[in-house]
Amino acid sequence: MTIAQAAPHRAASPTPLADHASLIVHGRDRTGIVAAVGAVLAKHQANIVSLDQYSDNPHGGAFFQRTVFGRDNLKVALPQIEADLRAEMDKGFELDFTLRDLSIPKRVAIFASKAEHCLLDLLWRHRRGELPITVAMVISNHPDTAGEVRSFGIPFFHVPSAGADKSGAEAEHLRLLQGNVDFVVLARYMQILSGEFIGRLGVPIINIHHSFLPAFIGAGPYAKAKERGVKLIGATAHYVTEDLDEGPIIEQDVVRVSHRDTVADLQRRGADVERDVLSRAVRWHSEDRVIRHENHTIVFA
Incomplete structure (x- = not known):
């Protein structure tokens, strides 16, 4: 680390x-x-x-x-x-x-990998006063965004997470997070969290999935969408559970596409939707507008 x-x-x-x-x-x-x-x-x-x-x-x-x-x-x-x-x-x-x-903003840790668009959007919105949160830290399994995060005055922790055994990385995550955050945001963090980690952390975790769930779960959703000839692509912000990409949904949105769009076009247009959907989910959660009930949510947006 x-x-x-x-x-x-x-x-x-x-x-x-x-x-x-x-x-x-x-x-x-x-x-x-x-x-x-x-x-x-x-x-x-x-x-x-x-x-x-x-x-x-x-x-x-x-x-x-x-x-x-x-x-x-x-x-x-x-x-x-x-x-x-x-x-x-x-x-x-x-x-x-x-x-x-409400005078005490919720403390959040943001997890990210190499894709930076959701991470930097949250930090930018936070700096502009659009999100009533305190960003306690950014944690990434790659060092690529360290300089950009540093420019916002936010602590950056590089915790490698390679190979099948994630126990060492998750132990370090717990050491950094426990007692220091009220929730966690996965801003395109391309690692799967274990059920043990989720249980021990004990705070809500919000993920942005670059697809309109429940369709195209897992990796490579834009390639799958292109193969199916979809006319709409979207993004889904949801709470993380042990079941991959099946936690209670907070917010979703879509954008219309056509057969002329390449996979790169879908990724570019989808990134805009991801930023908007994730920022809304973070703001609503931080303002206590989201109530979890069984495997769905009531959102007073």
Whole structure:
């Protein structure tokens, strides 16, 4: 493992959303959930600035709600708000909830290989303040992008991962990541993560797949698409599970192509879609807009 030291300056972070919090509620649907949550927030003089909800069946189905609220001196009030919400949820509601201070951006590690377009797009958007995240580090199995990452003031770690045995590389990844990140983004990281690594890491992992899943899974999707004569190509951002390219989908998009496009044309046009899809998925996840439920997602975009 080698380290490329970060530049003296740090990349500008997005402006934190001061005195605001996100509240995610999910569980079994029943009458009175919205009113109960609203009553707790009103008790604490919290102002609801946005509220989205969804039920897959109003008669006892699964219920999902995302609320963003603000109030003065939120950090002081947040522990009591959480305690009161927990007490309210214990009154016969079959619900779980998470509460997060939005002034503290989520910490992310970005994994990349030689393809740089998704990596650099995320770093550029982060520097412009478009992504409410803190980029803790970039990890790559190739040293090629070290200089460009360094120019953003982001620590770069080169961790080779060659051959069938990935245990050494994954052990080093865990040493770097555990306790330091809230989620991981695979920005065209061309390595398969083991189930043991995913389980031990214990944070969400978002991958960009250069195909419109579930079609053309695995390697070489653009060549497969050309062979099939497709008229649309796309990209899919999804959560990583032990099943390759089958995790819950966060976002997808497509672009129209024709028989005149070569494989290189498909790759070039597909790269634009990959950048957009991945950046949206990262932003939505970092803003608590994505709720995982079984093997799919509810996205309050």
